[in-house]
Amino acid sequence: MCSASVQPVLQLAGIDKQFAGNPVLSGVQLNLYPGEIHALMGQNGAGKSTLIKVLTGVLESSGGEMRLSGQLIRPDSPLAAQKLGISTVYQEVNLCPNLSVAENVFAGRYPRYGLSQGYRIDWGSVHRRARELLARIGLDIDVTQLLSSYPVAVQQLVAIARALGVESKVLILDEPTSSLDEDEVQKLFEVLRRLRGEGLAIVFGGGRPARQRAERACALAGKGPRPGRALASGGRERTCGRSAGLGGFAGGWAYRVGTLAVWPGIG
Numbered sequence: 001m002c003s004a005s006v007q008p009v010l011q012l013a014g015i016d017k018q019f020a021g022n023p024v025l026s027g028v029q030l031n032l033y034p035g036e037i038h039a040l041m042g043q044n045g046a047g048k049s050t051l052i053k054v055l056t057g058v059l060e061s062s063g064g065e066m067r068l069s070g071q072l073i074r075p076d077s078p079l080a081a082q083k084l085g086i087s088t089v090y091q092e093v094n095l096c097p098n099l100s101v102a103e104n105v106f107a108g109r110y111p112r113y114g115l116s117q118g119y120r121i122d123w124g125s126v127h128r129r130a131r132e133l134l135a136r137i138g139l140d141i142d143v144t145q146l147l148s149s150y151p152v153a154v155q156q157l158v159a160i161a162r163a164l165g166v167e168s169k170v171l172i173l174d175e176p177t178s179s180l181d182e183d184e185v186q187k188l189f190e191v192l193r194r195l196r197g198e199g200l201a202i203v204f205g206g207g208r209p210a211r212q213r214a215e216r217a218c219a220l221a222g223k224g225p226r227p228g229r230a231l232a233s234g235g236r237e238r239t240c241g242r243s244a245g246l247g248g249f250a251g252g253w254a255y256r257v258g259t260l261a262v263w264p265g266i267g
């Protein structure tokens with residue numbers, strides 16, 4: 001949990017985004033702390049994916065600033081964001097099922113050797129380093145097998161291994177649980193808690209199972225005069241649901257977002 005002595009790893013201040021003049025994000029404020037799992041909440045179309053795209057360099061914001069470890073950043077591509085330490089796994093697992101697990105982990109950035117050999121791919125390194133990366137997230141599988149021979153949940157962990165670099169400070173997942181069953185969600189969270197233990201800040205955009213397991217949440221207002229306005233982010237608290245007018249939610253807890261209690265089943 002964050003405390004006064006822990007500095008946010010990533011700070012968003014006043015982030016705006018318009019599409020053809022229509023505001024989708026308005027003045028989003030968000031602090032992400034190391035070693036914490038943070039959920040982005042909001043109804044369909046509230047701007048969760050747009051915010052993720054802005055902070056991972058897919059889209060340029062229309063206003064506001066981002067700081068990583070206190071330094072102003074303005075990533076202009078996912079690669080630039082990844083080099084800064086912001087890693088992303090998108091909802092659609094964009095890997096190649098007809099390549100091996102190891103090839104998927106290193107596609108486009110294979111370790112190579114030898115000028116005289118024409119910088120050939122160093123397959124020994126590819127396989128060894130793929131095994132090491134997967135071991136980091138607790139996955140022990142045959143990396144020479146086709147990705148398609150493994151279930152979607154394993155493929156998603158491979159996508160996380162691919163996204164993670166040694167310098168990763170922030171890991172962002174957009175709707176990571178939409179195609180997973182309860183056991184697979186459980187396994188995914190074991191991996192994420194392990195990464196959180198290494199000090200990563202982890203962000204989820206949407207996905208009820210993820211929201212219900214996050215420690216902090218930020219809600220984007222989907223409707224009203226200022227769509228995409230971020231309500232303040234807040235921590236998970238036990239609440240007296242019915243007396244707070246939030247009756248019927250499971251577990252008797254909500255995220256305290258500003259002065260509001262936000263039930264993780266909403267949005």
Ligand SMILES: Nc1ncnc2c1ncn2[C@@H]1O[C@H](COP(=O)(O)OP(=O)(O)OP(=O)(O)O)[C@@H](O)[C@H]1O
Nearest residue numbers: 019024042043044045046047048049050051205206
């Ligand atoms: N490239 C784009 N051009 C124009 N409008 C866009 C673009 N991308 C998103 N939008 C609009 O911005 C709004 C926010 O979309 P976004 O996908 O960020 O919402 P979301 O919170 O991720 O929704 P969901 O829960 O359905 O994933 C929507 O009204 C969407 O139609």
Ligand SMILES: [Mg+2]
Nearest residue numbers: 048049205206
């Ligand atoms: Mg989305």
